[in-house]
Amino acid sequence: MTALLLPQAIREQLLANGRKTAELIDHDPLPVVKLFSPYMGGTWLLTELDPEEPDIAFGLCDLGVGFPELGSVRISELEGARFGNVPAIERDRHWRATGPLSAYTDEAFKAGYIVDRLPSEVGEGAQ
Numbered sequence: 001m002t003a004l005l006l007p008q009a010i011r012e013q014l015l016a017n018g019r020k021t022a023e024l025i026d027h028d029p030l031p032v033v034k035l036f037s038p039y040m041g042g043t044w045l046l047t048e049l050d051p052e053e054p055d056i057a058f059g060l061c062d063l064g065v066g067f068p069e070l071g072s073v074r075i076s077e078l079e080g081a082r083f084g085n086v087p088a089i090e091r092d093r094h095w096r097a098t099g100p101l102s103a104y105t106d107e108a109f110k111a112g113y114i115v116d117r118l119p120s121e122v123g124e125g126a127q
Contacts, residue, residue, distance in 0.1 A: 005079050005091055006033065014057065017048035021058075030097035031059060031104060036090060039083040040064065043114045044073060047101050060105050060114060068108040070101075 006014070013032045020027050031045035041064025050056040055076050062068035081088035097104070099118045107115045 005035065005087075005089065006075060010091075011049065011054075014046060014049040015051055015054065018051045018054075018058075021048055022051055028100040028102045030099065031101055032097070034092040034095040034097075035078060036092055037064075037081070037083075037088050038090065039088050040081075042089070044078070045097070045101065045104055045114060046073075049075075060101060060108055062108065062114045064113070066112045068105075068112070068114055070105060 010033050017027070017029045017032065020029075029047045031047050033046050035044040035046065036042065043062045043064070044057075044059055046057045046059035048058050050058070050072075055074050056072050057075055058072050059070070060068060061071050061073055078089045079087070095116070099120070103118050104114065107118060
C-alpha cells in the first residue's frame with residue numbers, strides 16, 4: 001500500500017479499531033480517514049482495517065449516486081483506481097472526524113451523500 005493513501009500512523013489506528021471489532025468489543029469509533037475522488041465523486045470514511053485481511057477496510061462508503069452505505073472496500077482497489085495517468089483516489093489531509101461513525105451514517109442516510117460537517121458543527125462560531 002502506498003504511504004500517501006494510508007500512512008503508517010493511519011494504518012495503525014485503523015488496525016487498532018479492527019482488532020476491537022474482532023474481539024467483539026462494542027464500539028462506535030470516529031472515522032480515522034476520509035478518502036475521496038475529485039474525478040469520480042466517491043467518498044469513503046473509514047474506521048478500521050480487518051486485522052486478518054488488512055487490505056479490507058470498513059466504513060461509510062458513497063460512490064456518488066445517492067445511496068451511501070456501510071460496507072467494506074479493498075484498499076488495493078482504491079489505490080489502483082486511475083483517472084488517466086493520475087491516482088483517482090486521494091486522502092483528505094485536512095479532514096478530521098468530529099463524531100462517531102454512527103453520526104456520519106445517520107446524516108448521510110438523510111442527505112443521500114456523506115456530509116463533511118455534522119449538524120453540531122454547523123452552528124459553531126455563529127453568535
